[in-house]
Each structure stands twice: as C-alpha cells, then as structure tokens.
Amino acid sequence: METLKNSAQQGYELFIKLKNEHKLEEREFSSGDLLITQGQELRELYWIESGQFTVGHSARNGRFLSLGRYPAHNHLIGEIELHTGTKCQFDVCASQKTKVTVIPITFIIELMQNEPNISIWLCQSLSRHYQTTVEVTTNRILHPLIYNIAWDIEQRYLKNKPNINFTQGYKEAERFGCSERVYRRVVSELLSMGFVEKISNQLEVKDIDVLSEFLNN
Numbered sequence: 001m002e003t004l005k006n007s008a009q010q011g012y013e014l015f016i017k018l019k020n021e022h023k024l025e026e027r028e029f030s031s032g033d034l035l036i037t038q039g040q041e042l043r044e045l046y047w048i049e050s051g052q053f054t055v056g057h058s059a060r061n062g063r064f065l066s067l068g069r070y071p072a073h074n075h076l077i078g079e080i081e082l083h084t085g086t087k088c089q090f091d092v093c094a095s096q097k098t099k100v101t102v103i104p105i106t107f108i109i110e111l112m113q114n115e116p117n118i119s120i121w122l123c124q125s126l127s128r129h130y131q132t133t134v135e136v137t138t139n140r141i142l143h144p145l146i147y148n149i150a151w152d153i154e155q156r157y158l159k160n161k162p163n164i165n166f167t168q169g170y171k172e173a174e175r176f177g178c179s180e181r182v183y184r185r186v187v188s189e190l191l192s193m194g195f196v197e198k199i200s201n202q203l204e205v206k207d208i209d210v211l212s213e214f215l216n217n
Contacts, residue, residue, distance in 0.1 A: 004120065011121030016074070018111060019047065025102040029094040035077060036092045044102050045078035051098030053077075055090045056174070066174035069095050071162055079122055080129065082108065140177070146186045148176060151215055153196055157205040167201045 029035060035046055038058060055067040067090070081088055082105060112119045139148055152175075155161045166172050173183035187203065190196050195211040196203045205211055 004124070007117045008121040008124040011115065011117030011119070014115055015111065015118050015121065018115075019101065019103070022107070024104075024107070027100050027102060029098045029100065031094055031096050033094045034091055035094060035098075035100065036088045036090075038088055038091045040088050042078050042081040042088060042105070044104055045076060045082060045108060046100040047103055048072040048075045048077065048098060048100050051094065051100075052096045053098065054093045054095050056093070057090050063177065064174050065177045066166075066171060068175050069166060072098070076103070076122075076125070078103075079126060083122075083126065145176060145178060145182065146189060147215065149183075149186055150190060150195060150211060153190075153203055153205060154208070154211055154215060157208060 029051075035053065036042070051072045052069060053072055054069045057065045057067075059065070077092055077100075078088075112122065139151060143151070152161075166175070169184055170180040173180040176183060190203070191198065193214070194206060195214060197206040198204070
C-alpha cells in the first residue's frame with residue numbers, strides 16, 4: 001500500500017510539473033458563475049489551484065440536493081466524467097473569484113497513457129471520492145435526518161471533513177435534501193437536547209462527548 005501511495009504522490013507531482021511546462025489556457029470565474037453544468041458533455045477539465053466552489057444536483061421532481069461548499073486547493077474537476085465517458089452529474093459553481101487552468105482532454109489522456117504514476121494518482125483520487133460519497137449516501141439512507149445533521153456537525157468539529165456548511169438555513173436544508181421547515185425543526189430538537197449551540201448563525205458543538213454518545217447509541 002505504501003508503494004502505491006508513493007506512486008500516486010509521484011504521479012501528482014509529475015502532473016503539476018508537466019502542466020506548468022505547457023502553456024495551458026487560464027480562465028477566471030466570478031462568484032455565482034458555473035464551471036460545469038449538470039447534463040453537459042465534458043469537453044475539458046479544470047484545475048483549481050486556489051478557490052471555492054459549490055456542488056449541487058437537480059432532480060426531475062424539482063428538488064435540489066447541495067453537496068455543500070468546498071475549498072479547492074490543487075483540485076481537478078471533471079475526472080469522473082473523463083473516466084466514465086458520461087455527462088456531468090452536478091452543477092459546479094464558483095462561490096468566490098476563482099482562476100482555473102483548462103486541461104484539454106487530449107492532454108490528460110496522453111499523460112495517462114505515457115505516465116503510469118499519473119494514472120495511479122487519478123485512480124486514487126477517484127477512490128477517495130467514491131468512499132466519501134458512499135459514506136454520506138449510506139448515512140442518508142440508513143439514518144434519520146436528526147442523526148445526519150448531528151453527524152455532520154460532529155465530523156466538522158473533529159476535522160474529519162471540511163467546513164462545507166452554509167449560514168443560510170435554506171441552503172443547509174438543500175445539503176440534506178429536505179425542506180427548510182423540516183431542517184429548522186430538527187435543528188431546534190438538537191438545540192433543546194443540548195448537543196449543539198448556535199454561534200454567529202452557525203451550529204457548533206456544545207459538548208462533544210454527549211453528542212458522540214448520542215450518535216453511537
């Protein structure tokens with residue numbers, strides 16, 4: 001496993017080196033601009049050195065699921081669609097001014113064919129995305145909403161996941177696939193139980209031991 005990890009790290013460093021050696025196009029997105037749109041056919045990938053973006057999916061019944069707001073540091077967007085040959089599943093929207101490097105599909109395919117370590121790095125990155133998605137999905141399916149909201153707060157407190165939450169209630173409700181009314185009712189329950197407290201319009205852990213015991217039981 002350590003050998004595979006080292007190969008992935010070497011692939012990442014080689015990708016950065018080769019990317020910088022080529023004069024690739026750069027673009028700037030303002031807050032609110034879409035980088036990719038759900039349903040579009042992927043024609044290029046984006047490399048974000050530093051920025052912030054949100055990810056969301058619209059269902060046919062009109063409901064919207066937000067995966068939250070993510071800080072991006074040396075982050076590649078579009079690698080899943082590249083490997084599967086499918087259209088984009090999500091809207092990816094800049095939530096602050098973000099500069100990206102455009103990675104042509106032909107360029108990255110050539111790198112993958114010529115440099116095995118780059119392929120290993122991309123596969124490892126995809127595997128991490130898969131594990132994270134499965135963890136969130138199984139929690140959403142197998143546990144009630146109050147558990148999922150409490151678990152999300154606990155994981156952010158323990159630094160096991162980035163601060164992807166929003167200050168607006170309706171946006172937080174979209175992260176859990178529910179209405180704002182239902183979200184606020186569950187938050188009121190957590191506040192009354194004494195697990196969390198609201199500070200500067202953010203839900204913060206009040207007693208991590210009590211909260212963790214609630215989740216474990």
